[in-house]
Amino acid sequence: MWIDSHCHLDAPEFSYDLPTVRAQAREHGVSHCVIPAVHQASWVTSRRIAHQFGDRYTLGIHPLYIPADVSHTLRDLEKEIQKNLDDPLLVGVGEIGLDRYFQSSNAKLQLDLFVSQLQLAKKFSLPVIVHVRQSLDVIIQALRQVKLSGGIAHAFNGSLEQALQLLKLNFCLGFGGAVTYDRAHHLRRLLGELPDEGMVLETDAPDIPPQWVYIPKESRMDLRQMRNTPLELVRIAGCVAQLRKQSGGELVAYTNQNVARVLRW
Numbered sequence: 416m417w418i419d420s421h422c423h424l425d426a427p428e429f430s431y432d433l434p435t436v437r438a439q440a441r442e443h444g445v446s447h448c449v450i451p452a453v454h455q456a457s458w459v460t461s462r463r464i465a466h467q468f469g470d471r472y473t474l475g476i477h478p479l480y481i482p483a484d485v486s487h488t489l490r491d492l493e494k495e496i497q498k499n500l501d502d503p504l505l506v507g508v509g510e511i512g513l514d515r516y517f518q519s520s521n522a523k524l525q526l527d528l529f530v531s532q533l534q535l536a537k538k539f540s541l542p543v544i545v546h547v548r549q550s551l552d553v554i555i556q557a558l559r560q561v562k563l564s565g566g567i568a569h570a571f572n573g574s575l576e577q578a579l580q581l582l583k584l585n586f587c588l589g590f591g592g593a594v595t596y597d598r599a600h601h602l603r604r605l606l607g608e609l610p611d612e613g614m615v616l617e618t619d620a621p622d623i624p625p626q627w628v629y630i631p632k633e634s635r636m637d638l639r640q641m642r643n644t645p646l647e648l649v650r651i652a653g654c655v656a657q658l659r660k661q662s663g664g665e666l667v668a669y670t671n672q673n674v675a676r677v678l679r680w
């Protein structure tokens with residue numbers, strides 16, 4: 416049974432058919448999804464959905480959803496974590512991180528928010544799920560300073576050297592739809608080089624559609640046509656297993672162990 420270590424089941428894209436989507440994924444062997452909350456309203460929905468389907472969730476503020484009143488929202492986040500600390504389905508703090516690709520004008524604000532949330536994770540002895548876009552070295556430096564139990568760097572797209580630095584901090588790297596593209600030479604080579612203990616699988620649904628779901632801009636009416644779902648994890652895993660020259664059985668065994676090791680499972 417597979418674990419989708421990063422899946423936004425609370426996204427509006429799933430609002431009309433979530434029970435069907437979740438049931439289909441389960442039928443195909445996706446036993447658990449980790450739902451990383453991205454903003455204050457998502458703290459409630461992620462928790463509710465995790466309880467509804469026996470999944471897991473994390474609480475945090477995503478760098479692309481910075482609230483108007485940061486310090487107030489951070490205090491609310493602290494209260495929310497405190498309130499749910501005994502909930503066995505709460506597995507960490509996230510989705511937190513830095514995004515210099517979509518949003519580069521507020522670098523200082525992003526970094527302050529990220530570090531504040533790392534300190535919250537530290538305070539409650541929780542691991543983190545980290546969003547990294549064009550900012551990996553800054554992230555690694557911050558993680559080294561705060562020293563957490565570990566976590567996941569989701570949608571990893573760095574170098575082997577950066578990957579090994581994260582592994583040393585008890586982080587796993589999340590791989591999903593991006594590795595399914597023939598043109599993803601760098602990622603595919605990296606997949607062949609990483610040790611088993613550094614890998615987890617994810618879809619990031621409804622985003623990052625795998626190659627077989629992707630529709631080129633000129634042929635699609637809107638983005639909903641290429642919605643990614645947790646069901647795709649199984650086929651993505653097949654692609655990863657092939658690239659790593661392993662069986663699906665081997666891959667599922669160690670990626671599940673890894674999720675349980677780096678998150679509060």
Ligand SMILES: [Zn+2]
Pocket residue numbers: 421423451510546619
């Ligand atoms: Zn995400």
